[in-house]
Amino acid sequence: MSKKYRVLIGKPGLDGHDRGAKVIAQALRDKGFEVIYTGIRRSPAEIAAAAVQEDVDVVGLSSLSGAHLRLFPAVVEELAKADAHDIAVVGGGVIPTEDIATLKAAGIREIFTPGATLEEVIGAFQSACEEREK
Amino acid sequence: MNIATIIEGLSRRDPRAIGRAISIVENHDPDAHALLDSLDPAKIEACLVVGITGPPGAGKSTLTAQLIKEYRRHEVRVGIVAVDPSSPLSGGALLGDRVRMMNHALDPDVVIRSMATRGRLGGVCGSAGAAVRIMAHSACQVVLIETVGVGQSEMDIVRMADLTAMVLAPGLGDDIQAMKAGLLEVADVLVVNKADLRGADALLLDMESVAQQRQDRQGRTTRVCATIASKGDGVAELVQIFNDMNEMFQKSGEKAQRRLQARRYEVIDWAVELIRPRIADSVADKAAFNGDPMLLAQDILVGMGLQTKKD
Numbered sequence: 001m002s003k004k005y006r007v008l009i010g011k012p013g014l015d016g017h018d019r020g021a022k023v024i025a026q027a028l029r030d031k032g033f034e035v036i037y038t039g040i041r042r043s044p045a046e047i048a049a050a051a052v053q054e055d056v057d058v059v060g061l062s063s064l065s066g067a068h069l070r071l072f073p074a075v076v077e078e079l080a081k082a083d084a085h086d087i088a089v090v091g092g093g094v095i096p097t098e099d100i101a102t103l104k105a106a107g108i109r110e111i112f113t114p115g116a117t118l119e120e121v122i123g124a125f126q127s128a129c130e131e132r133e134k
Numbered sequence: 135m136n137i138a139t140i141i142e143g144l145s146r147r148d149p150r151a152i153g154r155a156i157s158i159v160e161n162h163d164p165d166a167h168a169l170l171d172s173l174d175p176a177k178i179e180a181c182l183v184v185g186i187t188g189p190p191g192a193g194k195s196t197l198t199a200q201l202i203k204e205y206r207r208h209e210v211r212v213g214i215v216a217v218d219p220s221s222p223l224s225g226g227a228l229l230g231d232r233v234r235m236m237n238h239a240l241d242p243d244v245v246i247r248s249m250a251t252r253g254r255l256g257g258v259c260g261s262a263g264a265a266v267r268i269m270a271h272s273a274c275q276v277v278l279i280e281t282v283g284v285g286q287s288e289m290d291i292v293r294m295a296d297l298t299a300m301v302l303a304p305g306l307g308d309d310i311q312a313m314k315a316g317l318l319e320v321a322d323v324l325v326v327n328k329a330d331l332r333g334a335d336a337l338l339l340d341m342e343s344v345a346q347q348r349q350d351r352q353g354r355t356t357r358v359c360a361t362i363a364s365k366g367d368g369v370a371e372l373v374q375i376f377n378d379m380n381e382m383f384q385k386s387g388e389k390a391q392r393r394l395q396a397r398r399y400e401v402i403d404w405a406v407e408l409i410r411p412r413i414a415d416s417v418a419d420k421a422a423f424n425g426d427p428m429l430l431a432q433d434i435l436v437g438m439g440l441q442t443k444k445d
Contacts, residue, residue: 003161004252029226034250039233046239050232053246055153083150
């Protein structure tokens with residue numbers, strides 16, 4: 001396989017709890033993905049700019065602060081501004097069930113909440129990458 | 135985005151086009167030919183390519199981030215190719231160099247690309263040279279290549295860059311002894327980072343003596359520089375050293391000589407890279423492996439018409 005899937009894991013906003021983001025990043029690495037990690041406390045614009053420069057297939061966002069309704073859609077908007085609508089966005093964290101529909105309507109492809117398995121999360125990255133390749 | 139749009143976007147410095155272009159080369163996409171053919175040799179020629187190498191934990195990424203800041207202070211458009219290792223088990227990679235460079239994420243004149251080695255062992259990835267040229271074409275005046283953490287023999291960077299800085303830090307004593315016969319011998323600038331830590335003075339003296347010896351024995355100039363990258367100390371001096379050396383190498387013809395040599399190596403590398411899948415197929419075909427591996431390799435090359443059979 002010459003085409004390697006590249007993904008970016010970002011933590012928008014002010015919470016610094018990045019254990020989850022790192023677990024996902026390592027699990028993706030172990031499944032053969034090239035994972036760019038941006039570190040904590042990034043703005044949606046910074047994450048989108050990094051995703052464009054790195055030409056990733058998928059952006060994965062993690063939020064445990066409760067600000068996901070504002071931050072996740074902002075990343076989708078910033079990507080669109082940069083002419084990168086084709087880069088998929090998935091998200092996870094402490095997210096109330098009732099917010100999921102709102103986030104999906106705003107263009108977040110998949111949302112994972114506590115209890116989601118690594119297989120499910122990786123599967124979402126995998127299918128988004130495969131779709132972009134077509 | 136089609137290839138014509140990408141090529142057109144590169145000259146507009148469009149970040150999306152730059153990102154796509156590097157992927158095309160990295161993935162050996164058929165469009166790579168047209169793309170690489172369209173790059174402006176004059177811009178590539180004018181660009182300064184600096185290799186930042188050194189053992190893991192010496193502070194390469196932190197120093198690179200400070201170098202970006204310093205170049206931006208002088209309004210230099212700068213590109214960064216940050217290489218991290220691919221996992222030998224999964225083929226995946228965790229590319230984390232960007233974490234320290236995120237302060238520049240919104241600056242349109244800082245072009246950062248993280249790349250995985252994808253099986254290459256020389257400390258750089260196969261497509262790093264092409265990534266540098268794409269950045270140079272899109273008006274980056276300086277491109278920094280940050281290698282993986284290296285030991286003693288990852289020489290690819292020295293072949294590829296116009297200048298190579300070896301970043302060292304105190305407390306890695308035995309490693310440094312081990313490196314003396316390797317990279318340390320060929321780097322142009324020896325950077326003693328973490329200069330506020332215990333042992334830095336001794337390391338600095340050591341490096342100065344390495345530089346002096348090289349001057350005495352080979353007539354080669356090696357500069358030594360102390361930095362505290364976490365605070366930005368010494369970084370302006372380091373950029374000054376890069377500029378001075380670059381000017382010196384341009385005048386002496388050393389830069390042209392190095393570029394020519396770099397091209398030769400890169401052509402060889404690509405030729406091997408491009409033929410590797412065919413060789414891999416031949417190996418897979420040979421079900422029974424009897425005989426010496428070197429002789430089998432010769433058989434394969436003969437079979438491909440690349441070598442004539444010797445009796």
